[in-house]
Structure formats: structure tokens, C-alpha cells
Amino acid sequence: MVEYDAFFQKKIQELRSEHRYRIFADLERFQNNPPFALWHPPIESEKTSLAPRKVAVWCTNDYLGLSHHPEIISAQIKATATYGTSSGGTRNISGTTHLHNQLEKKVAALHQKERALLFSSGYVANEATLTTLGEQIPNLVFLSDEKVHASMIHGMRHSKAERIVFKHSDLDNLEQKLKSVDLHRPKIIVFVSIYSMDGDQAPIEEICKLAKKYNALTYLDEVHGVGVYGVGGAGVAAQQGLLDQIDIVQGNFAKGFGGFGGYIAGNDALIDFIRGYASGFIFTTSLPPAITAAAIAAIDVLAKDPSIQARFHERILYLKNKLQQSIIPFHDSGSHIIPIIVGDAARCNQLSYRLLTEYDIYVQPINFPTVPRGSERLRVTLTPHHSFELIDAFVDALSHILAQLNLRAAA
Numbered sequence: 001m002v003e004y005d006a007f008f009q010k011k012i013q014e015l016r017s018e019h020r021y022r023i024f025a026d027l028e029r030f031q032n033n034p035p036f037a038l039w040h041p042p043i044e045s046e047k048t049s050l051a052p053r054k055v056a057v058w059c060t061n062d063y064l065g066l067s068h069h070p071e072i073i074s075a076q077i078k079a080t081a082t083y084g085t086s087s088g089g090t091r092n093i094s095g096t097t098h099l100h101n102q103l104e105k106k107v108a109a110l111h112q113k114e115r116a117l118l119f120s121s122g123y124v125a126n127e128a129t130l131t132t133l134g135e136q137i138p139n140l141v142f143l144s145d146e147k148v149h150a151s152m153i154h155g156m157r158h159s160k161a162e163r164i165v166f167k168h169s170d171l172d173n174l175e176q177k178l179k180s181v182d183l184h185r186p187k188i189i190v191f192v193s194i195y196s197m198d199g200d201q202a203p204i205e206e207i208c209k210l211a212k213k214y215n216a217l218t219y220l221d222e223v224h225g226v227g228v229y230g231v232g233g234a235g236v237a238a239q240q241g242l243l244d245q246i247d248i249v250q251g252n253f254a255k256g257f258g259g260f261g262g263y264i265a266g267n268d269a270l271i272d273f274i275r276g277y278a279s280g281f282i283f284t285t286s287l288p289p290a291i292t293a294a295a296i297a298a299i300d301v302l303a304k305d306p307s308i309q310a311r312f313h314e315r316i317l318y319l320k321n322k323l324q325q326s327i328i329p330f331h332d333s334g335s336h337i338i339p340i341i342v343g344d345a346a347r348c349n350q351l352s353y354r355l356l357t358e359y360d361i362y363v364q365p366i367n368f369p370t371v372p373r374g375s376e377r378l379r380v381t382l383t384p385h386h387s388f389e390l391i392d393a394f395v396d397a398l399s400h401i402l403a404q405l406n407l408r409a410a411a
């Protein structure tokens with residue numbers, strides 16, 4: 001007899017003993033009171049009162065707080081009232097709506113590409129596109145940065161095409177690897193504009209130069225760049241004037257645009273090819289009207305109101321200055337993602353737990369396998385809704401607990 005339950009319990013116990021068992025905070029993020037949420041403590045918690053408590057959220061990926069923007073909310077409600085709750089099918093079988101076509105046109109224009117294609121999420125966009133490219137292009141080789149997202153690794157692996165991994169953002173190493181491949185062999189360089197856990201930016205321009213020199217296509221994940229950088233939230237490549245150098249831009253609506261869903265953008269033939277061959281696009285129900293309309297509204301809101309981005313970046317700068325003044329070391333990668341490296345899973349969990357229970361500050365600990373062992377961290381993000389007073393209080397609380405735990409985080 002196979003003891004299935006015993007196996008599952010043993011694996012869960014392994015996670016617990018390595019301090020990797022994930023505890024999801026149970027939150028109600030009310031739309032009229034950002035960045036606060038009502039936290040429902042776990043029933044089994046001994047130390048905390050069981051009563052729900054108001055906490056400030058310091059780790060959202062809804063970077064610009066657009067999930068609470070009145071125009072976007074009303075677009076979403078109106079779409080449901082007009083079209084109902086579902087698209088009704090896959091894109092091929094009655095599930096292509098006018099809203100999908102409108103959104104694809106907007107995304108293509110945003111990234112200055114001929115065409116775009118929607119997916120259920122950013123994860124699916126990466127997985128489906130890279131799988132399809134690797135399966136279909138004969139003898140393709142991927143050259144992948146070692147720190148690309150799990151969805152990209154999964155897509156490349158799934159395709160069974162050869163994958164050569166280069167050291168993170170290391171141009172010499174990338175060039176060495178490119179040299180080792182026949183110039184005439186099809187290749188795609190796969191990388192990310194802003195790496196999600198360290199917040200560092202890829203050397204996009206230099207990578208594109210190498211791509212040209214060695215006859216490679218470029219695939220850029222802009223999930224943490226869109227919304228937040230570039231005019232109208234077009235991303236980091238757009239901000240640097242490099243969009244024409246990127247063959248395939250991938251992004252999502254779930255972070256800077258405050259919604260849900262993913263996409264790719266590129267030239268007409270390439271997008272049409274993915275549309276026709278990608279299983280993860282073809283065989284799944286398309287985005288519902290509410291989600292699609294919200295994404296359209298989010299792009300429109302950012303296009304007409306640059307002050308949202310400005311307020312966001314102003315607060316990021318303020319927080320970094322405050323951290324510096326309080327001698328709290330953090331990894332300043334130059335982006336909006338602020339990692340405070342603790343370097344130990346148990347202590348990282350403890351720090352996060354104390355911030356939550358003693359100061360009503362919610363910032364999730366990030367442990368292995370999301371980051372390498374020894375680099376466990378708090379990954380701090382904020383929104384335009386975080387007031388300067390709230391930032392001051394956050395830095396004071398952090399400073400206090402770090403001192404109490406005799407824990408000065410490492411930069």
C-alpha cells in the first residue's frame with residue numbers, strides 16, 4: 001500500500017523544519033483605505049489576539065495602488081454589468097471579445113510593437129511563449145540569465161530546447177556563451193528588465209548589442225517594469241529608448257497596472273505564430289470582461305496622469321533616504337524594490353512576525369527557494385498611498401526590532 005498522506009505530511013514537515021513553510025496572511029484590502037488592510041490572525045496563533053487588526057501593507061506588487069483607483073474600479077463594474085462575468089470560452093471558441101481586441105491594440109501601442117497577445121497571467125505568457133518558441137524553432141538554443149523567473153525557466157525546460165545559462169547580467173559571460181554557439185544557429189536571449197527579488201536592472205542596451213552581433217532574438221520580461229517606468233508605464237526598455245531593440249516584450253497587468261493577466265508584444269508574424277501554436281494560449285478560457293476592461297482603464301489612467309508614477313518614485317526616494325539616515329542597510333539596486341537582507345530563514349520570519357504583531361506592519365519574509373539560502377530577506381515595496389508619516393513610522397519600527405534582535409541586516 002502506498003501511504004500517500006504520510007508522504008505529504010513528511011514533505012510538509014521538511015518545509016517546517018527548514019523554516020520554509022509558507023504562512024499566507026489573511027487580509028481584507030479595502031478599496032477605500034489603502035495601504036491598510038484588515039488582518040485576520042491565524043486561529044492557531046497563540047501570541048496574538050484573535051481579533052482582526054488593521055495593518056499597513058509593505059509588500060504589495062500593486063505598486064501604484066491602481067487596484068483601488070476609482071476609474072478602474074468603475075470600468076470593471078461597468079464591464080460586468082454590460083457583458084456578464086465570463087468571456088464564454090477560449091479565444092478560438094466564442095471567447096474573443098471586442099474588449100480583448102481593444103486591449104491587445106493598446107498593449108501593442110504601449111510597447112510600440114505591431115501586435116500583442118493576451119494570456120491568463122504573466123506566468124502563463126512566459127511559459128507558453130518560451131515553450132512554443134523552443135518546441136517549434138528547429139535547433140533553437142536559449143541563452144538565459146541565471147536569475148530569470150520560474151515561469152521562464154519552466155517554459156524553456158518544457159520545450160526541451162537546449163538552454164545555456166549565463167551569469168547574472170554578466171556581459172562577458174554572455175558573450176563567451178554566445179561565441180560557443182554557431183552564428184547561424186537560432187538563438188534567443190532571455191532576460192528580465194527588473195529582477196523581482198533584488199530589484200536590479202538588466203543592462204538592456206548592452207545585451208541587445210550582443211544579440212545583434214551574434215544574430216540572436218531578445219525576449220524581455222517587463223513584469224516589474226510596466227506601469228512603474230516609462231511614459232504611460234511602458235516599462236524600462238521604453239524609458240531607455242530601447243523598445244525597437246527588443247523582439248519580444250512580455251508583461252502583465254497584475255503589478256504596476258493593478259489588475260490581472262499577462263501578454264507578449266512583438267512583430268506581426270511572431271505574435272501570429274505564437275497565437276497559432278501556443279497551447280497555453282489556445283486551450284484555455286480567455287480573460288473575463290471585468291479583468292480586460294480594468295486593464296484597458298489602467299493603461300488609460302497612467303497615460304493621462306503621470307503624477308501617479310511621480311508620487312510613487314518620490315516616496316521610494318524618501319524611504320531609501322530614511323533607511324540610510326537610520327543606518328539600516330538595504331540593497332539599493334536603483335529600482336523601487338527594496339530588499340533588506342537578513343540572511344537566515346528563522347530570523348527573517350521572526351522579524352516579519354514582530355513587525356506584524358507589535359507594529360501592525362505587514363511585510364512578508366522571503367525565503368528559499370524564492371531566494372538562495374543565506375539571502376533570506378524582507379522585500380519592501382510601497383505605493384503612492386503610503387504617507388511620509390507612515391514611512392517614518394515604518395523605519396522607526398524596523399530600526400527598533402533590528403536592534404532588539406541584535407540583527408543588523410546585511411546590505
Ligand SMILES: Cc1ncc(COP(=O)(O)O)c(C=O)c1O
Nearest residue numbers: 121122123149196221223252254
Ligand atoms: C519576473 C516575473 N515574471 C513573471 C511573473 C508572473 O506574473 P503573474 O503574476 O502575472 O503570473 C512574475 C510574478 O511575480 C515575475 O516576478
